[in-house]
Amino acid sequence: MSIFVDKNTRVLVQGITGREGQFHARQCIEYGTNVVAGVTPGKGGLTMDDVPVFNTVREAVNKTGANCSMIFVPPAFAADAIMEAADADINLIISITEGIPVMDMLRVKHFLASKSSRLIGPNCPGIITPGQCKVGIMPGPIHLEGNVGVVSRSGTLTYEVVDQLTKQGLGQSTCIGIGGDPVNGTDFIDCLAAFEDDPATKGIVMIGEIGGSAEEEACTFIAEHVSKPVVGFVAGLTAPPGRRMGHAGAIVSGDSGTAQAKIDAMRRADVHICADLGTLGKFCSRVFAGNKD
Amino acid sequence: MKIHEYQAKELFRNAHIPVPAGEVAFSVDEACTTAENLNSYPVVIKAQIHAGGRGKGGGVKLANSREEVKNIASHILNMNLVTPQTGPEGKLVKKILVEEGLNIARELYLSILPDRATASIVIMASQAGGMDIEEVAAKSPQKIIRVSVNPLVGIEPYHCREVAFGLDLSPEVSKQFCSMLIKLYRLFVARDCSLVEINPLVVTEENAIIALDAKIDIDSNGLYRQKDLEDWRDTDEEDPLEVEASRFNLNYINLAGNVGNMVNGAGLAMATMDIIQKAGAEPANFLDVGGGANAEMVENGFRIILADKNVKAILINIFGGILRCDVLAEGVVQAARKTSIPVPVVIRMEGTNVEQGRKILAESGLNLITAVDLNDAANRIAEIVKG
Numbered sequence: 001m002s003i004f005v006d007k008n009t010r011v012l013v014q015g016i017t018g019r020e021g022q023f024h025a026r027q028c029i030e031y032g033t034n035v036v037a038g039v040t041p042g043k044g045g046l047t048m049d050d051v052p053v054f055n056t057v058r059e060a061v062n063k064t065g066a067n068c069s070m071i072f073v074p075p076a077f078a079a080d081a082i083m084e085a086a087d088a089d090i091n092l093i094i095s096i097t098e099g100i101p102v103m104d105m106l107r108v109k110h111f112l113a114s115k116s117s118r119l120i121g122p123n124c125p126g127i128i129t130p131g132q133c134k135v136g137i138m139p140g141p142i143h144l145e146g147n148v149g150v151v152s153r154s155g156t157l158t159y160e161v162v163d164q165l166t167k168q169g170l171g172q173s174t175c176i177g178i179g180g181d182p183v184n185g186t187d188f189i190d191c192l193a194a195f196e197d198d199p200a201t202k203g204i205v206m207i208g209e210i211g212g213s214a215e216e217e218a219c220t221f222i223a224e225h226v227s228k229p230v231v232g233f234v235a236g237l238t239a240p241p242g243r244r245m246g247h248a249g250a251i252v253s254g255d256s257g258t259a260q261a262k263i264d265a266m267r268r269a270d271v272h273i274c275a276d277l278g279t280l281g282k283f284c285s286r287v288f289a290g291n292k293d
Numbered sequence: 294m295k296i297h298e299y300q301a302k303e304l305f306r307n308a309h310i311p312v313p314a315g316e317v318a319f320s321v322d323e324a325c326t327t328a329e330n331l332n333s334y335p336v337v338i339k340a341q342i343h344a345g346g347r348g349k350g351g352g353v354k355l356a357n358s359r360e361e362v363k364n365i366a367s368h369i370l371n372m373n374l375v376t377p378q379t380g381p382e383g384k385l386v387k388k389i390l391v392e393e394g395l396n397i398a399r400e401l402y403l404s405i406l407p408d409r410a411t412a413s414i415v416i417m418a419s420q421a422g423g424m425d426i427e428e429v430a431a432k433s434p435q436k437i438i439r440v441s442v443n444p445l446v447g448i449e450p451y452h453c454r455e456v457a458f459g460l461d462l463s464p465e466v467s468k469q470f471c472s473m474l475i476k477l478y479r480l481f482v483a484r485d486c487s488l489v490e491i492n493p494l495v496v497t498e499e500n501a502i503i504a505l506d507a508k509i510d511i512d513s514n515g516l517y518r519q520k521d522l523e524d525w526r527d528t529d530e531e532d533p534l535e536v537e538a539s540r541f542n543l544n545y546i547n548l549a550g551n552v553g554n555m556v557n558g559a560g561l562a563m564a565t566m567d568i569i570q571k572a573g574a575e576p577a578n579f580l581d582v583g584g585g586a587n588a589e590m591v592e593n594g595f596r597i598i599l600a601d602k603n604v605k606a607i608l609i610n611i612f613g614g615i616l617r618c619d620v621l622a623e624g625v626v627q628a629a630r631k632t633s634i635p636v637p638v639v640i641r642m643e644g645t646n647v648e649q650g651r652k653i654l655a656e657s658g659l660n661l662i663t664a665v666d667l668n669d670a671a672n673r674i675a676e677i678v679k680g
Contacts, residue, residue: 105412107445137614139614142644155561158560160612183409207560213409214409217410235563237567238569240546245546246559246579247559249409250559278667278671
């Protein structure tokens with residue numbers, strides 16, 4: 001078991017003929033992901049390697065039964081691509097694209113409310129269920145099949161954490177990057193709830209960062225609904241207020257969004273807080289010790 | 294991206310949102326001419342910098358005659374204005390806004406911003422104009438009126454009424470206010486704003502609603518469709534190194550410490566800064582060279598970091614994923630040879646092809662210190678800068 005993606009996931013890639021889209025589609029295929037279609041308007045009828053390319057998402061879905069879309073189109077066209085995928089009833093939409101205007105994401109988010117699709121991202125590394133399905137730009141080989149669920153707002157910081165887990169022999173059920181933008185699709189709570197319900201997940205690692213209040217809200221949820229052990233880490237203790245730290249959403253404004261507030265919330269929710277990224281893998285080993293199969 | 298008050302007021306004026314008559318001036322002469330053209334004293338002279346709290350720092354003054362305009366303008370222009378938001382170093386004032394004085398009856402607060410949690414657009418207002426909204430929120434949160442607008446539907450008259458009644462406006466003023474709020478909301482959406490704030494929004498003794506102040510931030514992700522606003526970026530208001538870094542598409546923020554650092558990915562870069570501080574040293578910057586950094590970006594990164602004369606040592610922390618460690622190591626070696634780096638460099642690499650990467654560094658003949666893990670890297674760098 002796992003959450004959101006597994007070996008039955010049928011992936012289509014929006015923007016498959018672009019440089020990034022093509023590179024990462026190939027990486028996913030190499031990992032074993034079932035990439036069934038690509039979409040690039042105007043390039044329908046072509047193939048990328050052996051993957052058929054279609055003009056529209058609806059056509060790709062009708063002809064290939066794709067149920068998951070990975071989006072690489074440039075920011076100016078990304079909101080449109082997400083809505084097209086949702087309108088074609090794609091179950092899971094993963095938007096890797098960074099730099100989508102907030103105004104576009106506000107519209108997308110409300111549009112999705114009337115649809116059945118789940119959006120992960122934007123501005124995220126994607127999702128991977130090790131050994132089964134990788135829909136994203138994360139390096140496959142650092143992952144290991146197992147029972148730790150990982151959810152994070154970051155990219156390379158997540159790889160760092162996963163790598164340490166793997167080196168400790170702690171495999172992962174599913175790892176999800178929910179993205180660094182202020183307005184995104186799937187949030188911490190969605191992932192925590194899914195991990196809680198997933199029998200294959202025995203422990204959860206949650207990686208937060210400054211900005212917004214998603215971690216605080218997640219902690220309220222954890223206190224009430226999550227029985228599995230949760231390890232928490234927050235990046236950005238030294239970030240100066242008012243400055244955007246790379247990610248569009250990583251900004252401390254006034255007193256809100258500070259790393260300390262998030263750490264305090266984690267403490268109140270009995271999350272096992274790891275203060276030292278350098279030894280996070282070992283820390284998880286100790287916390288999850290009683291939960292290994 | 295921040296823009297100046299006078300620029301925000303130009304956007305207001307174009308959208309038919311009432312602002313005081315006035316004009317920006319870059320010299321004392323221009324200020325005097327504008328004041329004369331306004332044809333009535335007093336006039337208000339306001340320093341134009343990208344920071345709030347200008348009044349508290351002496352950057353906003355009233356002038357009652359041409360002579361006073363001359364004196365005040367020459368005092369404010371080229372002054373180093375220190376406000377609660379500029380930091381102790383202050384900001385050099387290069388332009389001033391000269392405006393008509395108003396007969397103010399009431400001062401209100403009004404802002405529009407996106408709400409991340411609900412993905413809606415929020416209108417905030419309060420009767421305590423002129424005060425920091427954070428201060429009002431802390432002291433008397435019940436005095437803040439918050440109205441959420443669904444971005445798919447847009448603003449409706451009932452949103453405006455809710456705010457207007459909350460502000461206790463007279464029927465006559467309320468009508469003007471509602472018409473203004475609709476225009477303001479539309480401006481916010483059309484111009485990809487991330488904040489529009491009017492503090493204070495005034496009701497004059499003649500019962501007119503006027504935006505006495507104006508602050509607009511633009512979502513930089515939306516700038517590709519706001520080309521005319523892109524030209525309004527004022528690099529004088531930014532850190533010169535940050536301006537330079539942005540030319541190379543590097544995400545760089547200059548900080549006060551002396552440990553330069555270069556990291557791939559924003560989250561890992563923040564975590565690296567935290568680790569540096571935990572080891573007892575202070576980061577000199579935030580620098581994210583991006584998940585897919587190449588040799589050229591590493592080279593530019595070195596140049597930017599070294600342009601900060603406080604930097605005593607550099608920590609490179611790379612997690613090699615799609616960007617393999619051996620490729621990155623080559624980049625570091627190339628860059629180090631080209632740039633001649635006068636400070637010690639500690640490198641911590643992990644991920645794909647890390648063994649080959651470390652070998653390349655070790656065999657380069659360069660004085661690069663390879664750390665075995667994150668904490669080792671942080672401790673070594675702290676030892677170096679502490680001497």
